Amino acid sequence: MDLLYFALLCSVLIFVHELGHFVWAKIFGVKVLTFSIGFGPKVLRFRGRETEYCVGLLPLGGFVKMLEENRQEPVLPEDRKRTFEAQALWKRVIIVIAGPAMNILFPVLLYFSVFVGETRFSPPTVGFVLPGHPAEGKLTPGDRVLEVDGERISTFAELARIIGESPGKELRLKVFRNNEHVEVVVVPEEKVVRKPLDIVEKVGEIGIKPSRPAAVVGISRPDSPAYRAGLRTFDLVTEVRGRPVKTFADLETALSENHGETVPVTYLRPVKVPRAFGGLADMAVYESGVAALTPEASGHGDLESRTGLESADLYVFDVAEGSAEWNADMRPGDRIVEVDQAVVTAWATFLERLLVAPDRPHMVTWLRGGVKKSGTILLRREDWIDEYGQHRPRYFVRASNWSPVVPEAYVEHASLLPFALRSALDETYDVIRFIVVGIVRIVEGKVSISTLGGPITVYDVVGEEGSKGVSYFVWAMAVISINLGLVNLLPIPVLDGGHLLFFLFEAVSRRPLPLRVREIASLVGLLVLFALMGVAFKNDVERRWDVIQGQLRELVD
Structure with missing residues (x-):
């Protein structure tokens, strides 16, 4: 199955790459002799009006063979204007760059297909407000945010995105609270996020979370009514006087008007089971129980002062x-x-x-x-x-x-297609930036060349992600596609980036580089490429050997 995933990924990405070259060559009238996916013996071959289409046995490459003056094949007089060299420089640049561009843009479609398949979204309801953050004293648990600066939102993800993009900027929130609409003004604080490869981002944060705390209680006073009733810290309250309780707010509501009346409280108590399943894991199991809780009759204080119950968060x-x-x-x-x-x-x-x-x-x-x-x-x-x-x-x-928290009921996205497109573009941009920065860090010597991966690493990653499901496989395909596109743009002769480098010299000198110079440069580029492939293959073998050694140690232990 891993081999099938690997073959499918390589075939799709190579097809997309070569299709870019092919389509733009056809648009500019260049005669295409061969469109081939894969190397080795041909398993499929058929001829169109002027192009032969082939599929090779090994899906590890492909090519688009265009009519060129410098090739061995003779060029008929009527075809001289249809050779690759006969095209204007800008047209040749587009034809060459179209392959990598397709690999970089194709992930937008892949990510879009993943995001558009999302059906479960958390509503923009405030579940928890972190103390000491901008939302404290302005938003309360249960608030439903309807608009931000006049922009209507329907999911917590949209709210988080807008806040993240607005550090230090005043935001006006339209909130539904206690059956009425109120306006809240909040200024997200700037938070510095440090990512791998020394990438630093500044994002906005106001200190809210989407889900409310479950009714897990803490009891700090042994002389409290809750302790005397038999309740203990980390008990999960499920019912009060037969009424279901889910969140800690529900528990507060159920006991808010009680001053001295004894009520049955049903709970689940986590009991730790160390080294369960023969030492494979530490776990906890629930034991159920019922306590007769009698809140203090005097006073009108909060839940903790009347019962000794508070959230177990601390x-x-x-x-x-x-x-x-x-x-x-x-x-x-x-x-x-x-x-x-x-x-x-x-x-x-x-x-x-x-x-x-x-x-x-x-x-x-x-x-x-x-x-x-x-x-x-x-x-x-x-x-x-x-x-x-x-x-x-x-x-x-x-x-x-x-x-633990209690998630809100999921909602549908009011504008799913724009959300999916925007998310796909953002994800593609993030991956492009990460890969470009990674290449720069390798050139700078800040990242070891041992991080390079080859076909074995790709095979492992694709197999692992494919076994998790279609969306994971598509996600892996998108990342590898962007890698393929950016690597092809490196200024190494024999790669598309090398051809673009030749075109740059041609644009500066007003004439093409001599054929002999291009041949020598291509030979050097081929050697460099083989060297990089050798390093990547060596890294793959070392990683696989480390995995095998780890598995052997586990068997011995």
Whole structure:
């Protein structure tokens, strides 16, 4: 099956490339003698009016043979104006560049086919507002954003795109809240995103997430009504007095008017099962239960003050033994309170405070059984070489929380075709930029040439993505197509970029380069290409050998 995927990908991409040359040659009246896909023995061949169409057994290349003066074949007098050389320079440039251009533009169609097939979109409903970000105090969970600067939106993806493109720009949001329309003005803060190959992007962010927290509770006070009723931190409440509860907001609503009345609360409690399935995994299973909760009768405070229940977002669910967090005496069930004496109100804020200065120790304060504890934590650092050969530090917070969310009901996209086209263009641009930057980094020596991949790598990638489904295969085909187009534009004789280089000399000197010079340059280009292919093949073999060694070690262990 992998071989079938590989053959299909190569055949399609080569066909698209050669079709670009072929179509524009025909448009300009150049006589095309042969249009061939694949090398080796011909498995299919037929002749049109003046062109022979062939399919070779090996789908690893192709060519469009045009009538040329310098070839061995004789040129009839009536065909002299139809040779490739007889065309104006700009026409020859278009014919040559059409092949790589087709490989670069074809992914737009591929990505479009993937995006247009999307049927599940999250609505533009605010699920969670991160403290300390521009949306705090302006948007609230449950807000439905209808318009941004007068532009109507129907999905959270559209909202995120507009915000991401608008760092530092004032945005006017039309919001549906409590059965009425309100206008909210928010200015996205600028966030620097560092990507591989030292690519830096500046995007806007206001601190919202699309899904609301599930009704997972935290209990910090052992003297609270919730604790006395038998509820514990990380219990997932499913019903209150027989009424279904999904989100933490539902739980707050169900208990909002209760002051002293005992109600049954149904919950699911995660119980950890270490080394389950013979040590293959650590997991947790739910145990169900019912608690008789009696909120405090006096006062009109919030849910936490009346019952002792709050969101489990700030509670530690797991701590790696032997980690800096563990050695500082942090344990599962602890509630994070402060970092460096600054109060934190969300787990995301806790992580932000640690990662803003990851190389220095941080004083963390937490609650355990209502008692404050604190310790100093230095994040674990790992220096590693990424897949592009660049050295990078990576920092790990070895404590984690458990705060599942409840997705909103999916909606249809109001303008699916424009969305798919825009997304396809954006994705194509991102891949082109990434590949171009990668080539530049290799030339600069910042990225190892060992990152080059050859046909074995392509075979592995295509097989792996193809096994996941059609959309993954199409995605891989798009990336490889762009690679093929850009590589063909490199100024190496025998590649299309080499021909464009010859045309540049012709444009400057007002006459074509001598045939002998082009022949020698093509020979040198061929040697360079063989050398690059040799390096890529060597890298492929080394990667495959590393994989085999890893599999053997797993079998031995």
